[in-house]
Every structure is written in C-alpha cells, then in structure tokens.
Amino acid sequence: MVASMVTKIVNNLQITIKRLHIRYEDHSFASQPVALGIGIKEVSVRTTNEDWEVAFVAAPPQIHKLGNLSDLFVYEYHDPTSFAEDVNRMKNIFTPDKGEVDITGLGTLLCPWADSLCLALRMLT
Secondary structure, three states, rough: HHEEEEEHHHHHHOOEEEEEEEEEEEOOOOOOOOEEEEEEEEEEEEEEEOOEEOOOOOOOOEEEEEEEEEEEEEEEOOOOOOOOOOOHHHOOOOOOOOEEEEOOEEEEEEEEEEEEEEEEEEEOO
C-alpha cells in the first residue's frame, strides 16, 4: 500500500524552477576583475499522458515526462562592480513586463536559448 502510494507520487512529481541566476565574481586580479553568470528563466519537468498533455497518471505501463527550458543564458562580464552595487541590474535581467531576458551589455557566451524534451519511461514490473 505504502509502496504503491510512493510510486504514484514519484510518477506524478512535477518540478518548476523560475528566475534562477548564479553569478561568480573573481576580484583576485585587480587589473581586470571578471564575473561569470548563468541564468534560466524557467525549467520544468512534468508528467503527461501519452499525448504529451500534462495530466495525473495512476498506473500506466509507461511514464511520459515533458521537460521545458526557457531562456538559458551564460555570460561573462569584465570589470564588474560588486554584486551589492549591481543588484538592481541583476534583478532586471528577468523582465517580467517584457516577457524576455535582458542581458544587454554583458559578454554573452550563450544567447537566451529554449528547448523541450519528451521522455517516455517504461515501467518495470
């Protein structure tokens, strides 16, 4: 009974992460400090039915998961101000009113990129 309930929970687990931004600053070279950053507007993994529509599944022979990635970007920034001084700029990278990522003025290593992944997992019995 408990194992069955745990299986249902795991099979229907959905994960969504929004507005993730990680920035590393290196000030060890005073002549040219640098910041490297990675950001994701949204990443999600959801359970779907066989038609790839988000749904609750009870005990199917296959589990379908749909993964979405929205606006993944990587940047480098030479001569950055301290993050504490630049916090408003960092908050505004994700501009909800525009619905897009604004990385103007940063050295872009990977421009905002989005993709989807469909995965079908066969359940072992």
